[in-house]
Amino acid sequence: MNKKFAPILIVDDEPEMCWILENVIRKTGFACKTALSAKEALNLAENDQFGMAFLDAKLPDIDGLELARQLRKKNTRLPIVIVSGYFYIDDLIIEGVVREGLITAFIGKPFEHDEIVDVITRFAFR
Amino acid sequence: MEDKTSIGEDNDLSKRYEQLYTMLLDAIPSSVLLINQHMRIVSANRNFLEKGQRTLVNTIGYRLEEVFPTIILDQMDITKRIRQVIEKKWPVKGERMTYRAPGVPIRIYYYSILPFTWQNRVEGAVLLMDDVTEQVRLGEEVRMVERHLASIVESASDLILSTDRKGRILTWNAAAERLTDFRAAEARERCFVDFCIDEDHKDIYDIYSLIDTRKYAQMQECTLRTSKGTFIPVSFVFSPMKDSYNQTVGVVAVGRDLTERRKLEMELHQAQKFAALGVMAGGIAHEIRNPLAICSSSAQFLQEEDRTPEFRRECADKIHKGIRRTSAIIENLLKYSHPSKTTKTTLINIISLVKETHILVTYHAKILKIEINTSFPRQPVMVEGVATLLQQVFMNLFLNAINAMPTGGNLGIDVKIVDSRVRVQITDTGCGISPREIGKIFDPFYTTSIVGQGTGLGLSLCYSIVKQHSGTIDVESVEGIGSTFTVNLPAHYEGVEV
Numbered sequence: 001m002n003k004k005f006a007p008i009l010i011v012d013d014e015p016e017m018c019w020i021l022e023n024v025i026r027k028t029g030f031a032c033k034t035a036l037s038a039k040e041a042l043n044l045a046e047n048d049q050f051g052m053a054f055l056d057a058k059l060p061d062i063d064g065l066e067l068a069r070q071l072r073k074k075n076t077r078l079p080i081v082i083v084s085g086y087f088y089i090d091d092l093i094i095e096g097v098v099r100e101g102l103i104t105a106f107i108g109k110p111f112e113h114d115e116i117v118d119v120i121t122r123f124a125f126r
Numbered sequence: 127m128e129d130k131t132s133i134g135e136d137n138d139l140s141k142r143y144e145q146l147y148t149m150l151l152d153a154i155p156s157s158v159l160l161i162n163q164h165m166r167i168v169s170a171n172r173n174f175l176e177k178g179q180r181t182l183v184n185t186i187g188y189r190l191e192e193v194f195p196t197i198i199l200d201q202m203d204i205t206k207r208i209r210q211v212i213e214k215k216w217p218v219k220g221e222r223m224t225y226r227a228p229g230v231p232i233r234i235y236y237y238s239i240l241p242f243t244w245q246n247r248v249e250g251a252v253l254l255m256d257d258v259t260e261q262v263r264l265g266e267e268v269r270m271v272e273r274h275l276a277s278i279v280e281s282a283s284d285l286i287l288s289t290d291r292k293g294r295i296l297t298w299n300a301a302a303e304r305l306t307d308f309r310a311a312e313a314r315e316r317c318f319v320d321f322c323i324d325e326d327h328k329d330i331y332d333i334y335s336l337i338d339t340r341k342y343a344q345m346q347e348c349t350l351r352t353s354k355g356t357f358i359p360v361s362f363v364f365s366p367m368k369d370s371y372n373q374t375v376g377v378v379a380v381g382r383d384l385t386e387r388r389k390l391e392m393e394l395h396q397a398q399k400f401a402a403l404g405v406m407a408g409g410i411a412h413e414i415r416n417p418l419a420i421c422s423s424s425a426q427f428l429q430e431e432d433r434t435p436e437f438r439r440e441c442a443d444k445i446h447k448g449i450r451r452t453s454a455i456i457e458n459l460l461k462y463s464h465p466s467k468t469t470k471t472t473l474i475n476i477i478s479l480v481k482e483t484h485i486l487v488t489y490h491a492k493i494l495k496i497e498i499n500t501s502f503p504r505q506p507v508m509v510e511g512v513a514t515l516l517q518q519v520f521m522n523l524f525l526n527a528i529n530a531m532p533t534g535g536n537l538g539i540d541v542k543i544v545d546s547r548v549r550v551q552i553t554d555t556g557c558g559i560s561p562r563e564i565g566k567i568f569d570p571f572y573t574t575s576i577v578g579q580g581t582g583l584g585l586s587l588c589y590s591i592v593k594q595h596s597g598t599i600d601v602e603s604v605e606g607i608g609s610t611f612t613v614n615l616p617a618h619y620e621g622v623e624v
Contacts, residue, residue, distance in 0.1 A: 016420045085413075110415060110420075
């Protein structure tokens with residue numbers, strides 16, 4: 001595993017979803033850190049520089065998009081991907097935040113692992 | 127002298143009687159004719175002369191056929207009848223005669239012929255004629271009014287029936303025949319309760335026993351049994367039937383077939399269900415796509431050759447769990463959205479009903495960051511009712527509570543037994559309802575939702591469903607703090623209302 005790579009942040013309130021993303025991402029050579037809430041994620045972001053972030057849209061404390069805004073404040077260049085079962089790719093809100101540049105990509109649940117690998121290859125900081 | 131005086135006095139007296147007699151004859155509103163054996167008119171009173179437009183001069187001493195039109199005499203056979211009266215000394219009573227004098231409208235007479243006997247010898251006959259034209263006309267009118275009233279009752283599409291005080295059927299209109307398929311003749315041999323299902327009997331007996339004491343007509347929904355064995359819901363209004371002494375002599379029941387309305391109500395309930403599903407769609411989709419994602423990813427991992435056997439087992443396990451979770455959600459949804467055609471009441475465990483409904487809204491609540499706190503009694507609590515209708519009440523109240531908290535909050539669901547009634551309290555920490563609006567929230571179509579977001583029927587339907595279940599629904603609210611809706615329903619234990 002290449003230690004130079006910044007780890008990837010995974011935020012989903014479902015441990016199973018975190019487990020899946022971890023197993024997909026690890027295979028690409030990236031390390032991961034998982035958080036089950038936005039608060040936990042922001043705490044992690046205090047200490048770590050992440051190469052990318054996968055966020056669920058609906059979190060128990062604040063929404064994924066709101067978390068994206070707060071992470072963006074700390075790191076303007078962080079590639080953020082929303083992975084959600086709540087929105088669809090053509091949702092107006094999603095189209096808006098992509099255009100705005102708040103998020104880099106959107107992946108709807110369920111997804112093909114290649115979609116995850118693809119956004120990592122294209123956008124993650126190495 | 128004395129004799130002369132007495133004769134003179136006798137003459138005087140008889141003249142007085144004659145005058146009195148003439149006066150009386152002229153005063154009575156009947157026509158009176160005195161006819162001798164030769165069928166000549168001996169005397170005629172004023173009424174006869176006026177009606178016949180004749181004078182004494184062209185009447186007295188004339189033969190009957192010179193005074194009456196031949197057609198009447200022939201038709202009624204009056205000459206023959208008079209002869210019979212004179213011969214047999216037997217009166218003819220109460221015959222009807224239509225008479226038309228020249229130049230006046232037709233008149234109808236009721237006539238009698240009485241033998242006139244003097245010293246045991248029949249000298250003639252008295253023909254007494256009463257003008258009943260007006261009475262006949264009035265009678266005709268009365269009959270017309272009666273016919274009209276009867277045709278109103280018969281043409282009405284509502285059931286109109288009358289019974290005596292004990293409930294025995296007196297009248298049964300065409301609509302009642304059509305609806306129940308029992309003929310009026312069959313119905314008349316039976317009591318009103320015989321046509322109702324057993325469950326309605328007590329209510330009907332109560333209405334009958336109180337019919338005198340109630341100020342207003344009493345309303346009652348009954349289920350009628352048809353001759354084919356089918357059942358029809360009918361909404362009845364019972365009113366006392368009074369006689370001219372203001373005594374109750376029976377009961378009039380007017381009923382309306384509720385089948386169509388019930389069908390519309392069911393459609394409305396169904397539409398409300400779908401509206402609720404629409405509101406919850408986002409949450410439901412989210413809730414289903416998560417386990418789907420887990421299944422899908424686990425399956426993809428299984429396709430990778432370099433995974434360890436432990437990892438593969440874990441994947442299979444997650445797939446299994448994910449599918450179970452998804453199908454539980456779908457099962458809940460199907461159960462909820464399935465149209466129920468029946469409005470039959472059954473004993474329902476209200477605890478599991480509220481729990482099931484609560485699970486359906488959890489997905490929606492979760493994405494809105496609404497925490498749900500529940501409190502249920504440990505024992506099942508039975509309520510008699512229509513499960514799908516009651517579920518809709520709670521669904522509506524839960525969704526309303528959730529809608530009141532767009533930025534999150536707490537939804538409290540508390541079920542308790544209070545004084546042998548089930549009390550379900552739904553508390554939110556939402557926007558609350560202003561005192562100005564709180565009186566209107568149960569009105570149909572009253573809504574504060576944006577056009578297209580609410581039908582404005584939710585709470586009014588809740589109200590009518592709860593009322594239908596002999597329950598109550600109340601609301602307490604403080605603007606900016608939240609609202610509490612309380613539903614009270616009668617609880618049943620072992621089939622007995624307590």
